[in-house]
Amino acid sequence: MSTEALTLTDVTVDLGRQRILDGIRLDVAPGSFTCLLGPSGCGKTTLLRAIAGFTPLRGGEIRLGSRTLTHLPPEKRETAMVFQSYALWPHMSVAENLGYPLKLRGVARAERARKVAKTLERLELAGFEERAVTELSGGQRQRIALGRALIIDPPLLLLDEPLSNLDAAIRRSLRSELRRLQKSLGITTIMVTHDQEEALQMADQIVLMRSGKMVQVAAPQALYEQPADLGAARFLGVDNTVTRHAQDPVVASQAVTFGFRTRDARINEPVRPAALTRKGRVIECVYTGDGYHVSIDTVDAELFATSATSVAPGTFAVLQVPESALIPFGPDDRHLPPLDRHEDIA
Amino acid sequence: MMTSRWLTRLGLGAALGLMAFIVFGPLLNLAMWAFAEQWFYPNRLPTGWGFAFWERVFRPRAGAWTSLFNTVLVACSAVLLSMALAIPAGYALARQALPGRSVIMLVFLLPQAFPNLPIFVNIAAIFYQWGLNGTLVGVVLVHSLPGLVYAVWIATAAFSAVDRSLEEAARNLGASPLRSFFDVTLPQALPGLLAASIFVFLDSIDEFTGTFFVGAPEITTLPLLMFNASMGGNYQVAAITALILLIPSVGFMLVIERFLKADVLSRVGR
Numbered sequence: 001m002s003t004e005a006l007t008l009t010d011v012t013v014d015l016g017r018q019r020i021l022d023g024i025r026l027d028v029a030p031g032s033f034t035c036l037l038g039p040s041g042c043g044k045t046t047l048l049r050a051i052a053g054f055t056p057l058r059g060g061e062i063r064l065g066s067r068t069l070t071h072l073p074p075e076k077r078e079t080a081m082v083f084q085s086y087a088l089w090p091h092m093s094v095a096e097n098l099g100y101p102l103k104l105r106g107v108a109r110a111e112r113a114r115k116v117a118k119t120l121e122r123l124e125l126a127g128f129e130e131r132a133v134t135e136l137s138g139g140q141r142q143r144i145a146l147g148r149a150l151i152i153d154p155p156l157l158l159l160d161e162p163l164s165n166l167d168a169a170i171r172r173s174l175r176s177e178l179r180r181l182q183k184s185l186g187i188t189t190i191m192v193t194h195d196q197e198e199a200l201q202m203a204d205q206i207v208l209m210r211s212g213k214m215v216q217v218a219a220p221q222a223l224y225e226q227p228a229d230l231g232a233a234r235f236l237g238v239d240n241t242v243t244r245h246a247q248d249p250v251v252a253s254q255a256v257t258f259g260f261r262t263r264d265a266r267i268n269e270p271v272r273p274a275a276l277t278r279k280g281r282v283i284e285c286v287y288t289g290d291g292y293h294v295s296i297d298t299v300d301a302e303l304f305a306t307s308a309t310s311v312a313p314g315t316f317a318v319l320q321v322p323e324s325a326l327i328p329f330g331p332d333d334r335h336l337p338p339l340d341r342h343e344d345i346a
Numbered sequence: 347m348m349t350s351r352w353l354t355r356l357g358l359g360a361a362l363g364l365m366a367f368i369v370f371g372p373l374l375n376l377a378m379w380a381f382a383e384q385w386f387y388p389n390r391l392p393t394g395w396g397f398a399f400w401e402r403v404f405r406p407r408a409g410a411w412t413s414l415f416n417t418v419l420v421a422c423s424a425v426l427l428s429m430a431l432a433i434p435a436g437y438a439l440a441r442q443a444l445p446g447r448s449v450i451m452l453v454f455l456l457p458q459a460f461p462n463l464p465i466f467v468n469i470a471a472i473f474y475q476w477g478l479n480g481t482l483v484g485v486v487l488v489h490s491l492p493g494l495v496y497a498v499w500i501a502t503a504a505f506s507a508v509d510r511s512l513e514e515a516a517r518n519l520g521a522s523p524l525r526s527f528f529d530v531t532l533p534q535a536l537p538g539l540l541a542a543s544i545f546v547f548l549d550s551i552d553e554f555t556g557t558f559f560v561g562a563p564e565i566t567t568l569p570l571l572m573f574n575a576s577m578g579g580n581y582q583v584a585a586i587t588a589l590i591l592l593i594p595s596v597g598f599m600l601v602i603e604r605f606l607k608a609d610v611l612s613r614v615g616r
Contacts, residue, residue: 052518074517087515091533100529101519148519 004065436501480564504538
């Protein structure tokens with residue numbers, strides 16, 4: 001089966017009287033990798049389960065290629081899902097787990113064994129057929145679960161936090177492995193994650209969600225540099241917000257608030273032109289390995305910056321942020337488009 | 347030093363011996379009665395040993411074989427009937443968001459909460475109208491009543507313990523609800539369901555009251571045979587029947603040992 005596009009139109013899900021998903025509209029290009037990103041409880045897993053058919057819709061439509069999935073039971077949707085717990089069947093061997101989807105489709109025993117062996121080879125687990133799944137390590141289980149989902153060549157792959165139960169080191173190596181595999185198969189993929197770093201590294205398109213709504217749909221770089229609003233910015237690691245002062249760089253004429261990331265703010269360096277500066281008293285200075293993390297009490301708020309050298313708490317310091325690292329927000333906390341800035345100069 | 351250690355050992359030995367006597371004493375007495383041909387009051391031990399009573403019990407017309415057959419047949423049928431009802435009921439109670447789920451669970455406990463004599467007397471009255479008195483079907487039904495309580499409760503626990511995502515994974519990969527139940531849910535719940543069957547079986551093997559009211563005198567099971575023998579002062583026959591009763595019980599225990607290691611059994615209440 002070839003890879004297919006997924007279209008969600010006004011997808012709405014209610015649980016009891018509570019609205020879990022509210023009017024989700026999303027286009028996923030064939031062969032692309034989309035991440036559903038958001039804090040826990042934002043509805044991202046519910047959306048994935050709705051696509052797989054485990055959560056009934058209140059309204060809206062789900063289309064995969066030319067088929068409408070909305071009213072199909074899960075087993076008719078051909079949306080292969082990898083569960084957060086992997087959901088490998090403990091009473092079956094590795095080969096039985098991998099071969100089960102083929103068995104359901106009436107594939108003969110010999111052909112099944114051949115496909116299972118081929119899949120295990122591709123997952124670099126050749127010869128694992130007769131192992132019990134309970135003997136496998138977390139990373140191996142994760143790969144078997146992925147192999148089981150992919151063995152039927154599904155048109156759509158759904159991943160529910162597939163890496164969250166693994167050690168940090170395995171997680172990093174599996175990220176690129178998973179992405180390479182997805183690219184080589186060219187399979188349309190949707191992954192749920194609460195880890196912004198994971199989403200930024202892996203996705204072609206990120207859907208940022210908050211309390212059942214889509215906040216922003218963008219490519220990783222666009223999302224990182226131009227978060228839609230202050231809430232999105234905070235979720236994407238913009239730790240600092242300051243109210244705009246008269247002497248601050250212009251950036252956007254309507255800007256009321258500026259956001260910036262801690263790593264872009266420096267302490268006690270020669271002030272460059274067109275930089276935002278704030279003075280304040282150092283509260284704390286913590287060593288982080290590649291420098292110091294400094295918190296400063298300014299008139300506005302407590303701000304965070306990085307420094308190459310240690311700064312004594314209690315002393316006064318000058319914090320500066322280059323104009324290019326400032327993210328401007330309007331009076332309604334919405335991000336101001338960079339267009340605004342060009343108009344300003346013109 | 348030395349003496350105190352000896353005293354501790356002696357005390358421990360005495361305690362263990364006492365416990366062994368409490369547990370095994372009656373059983374030993376039973377075993378002696380089974381092989382005693384003569385045992386009258388002042389004697390501590392039987393004065394004559396032999397197999398004469400065994401021959402009497404197993405004479406073709408004495409009814410022990412029929413009772414044994416009835417007992418096992420009724421127990422197996424009660425297991426089948428209880429499980430046939432408990433598997434769907436347990437699955438529904440574990441999985442479906444039924445209104446009043448706890449009330450339903452309590453209703454299943456009700457027959458156990460009442461003194462069972464009035465219940466069996468009433469059942470006997472009803473079965474009499476339906477012509478079920480004195481039939482194997484009637485006895486199986488009466489044995490399934492307490493059996494269902496164990497079966498439904500344990501089956502519900504067993505199904506609740508099955509991770510839902512395991513079923514969802516099967517559905518997701520193309521299995522119909524029924525297929526995913528038989529391929530994934532049932533094998534996962536099997537240890538618990540086996541444990542439930544064992545409870546029903548053992549409960550039925552030595553069920554007396556219900557059989558007495560509904561089955562007697564047409565249907566005789568081993569407990570009834572034993573009761574008749576004891577009431578007739580025939581302790582040898584009673585003891586031999588009791589030993590025969592041990593056979594299916596011990597057999598079933600061995601099956602548990604074989605299929606259900608302790609770690610599997612411990613998952614029942616999970």
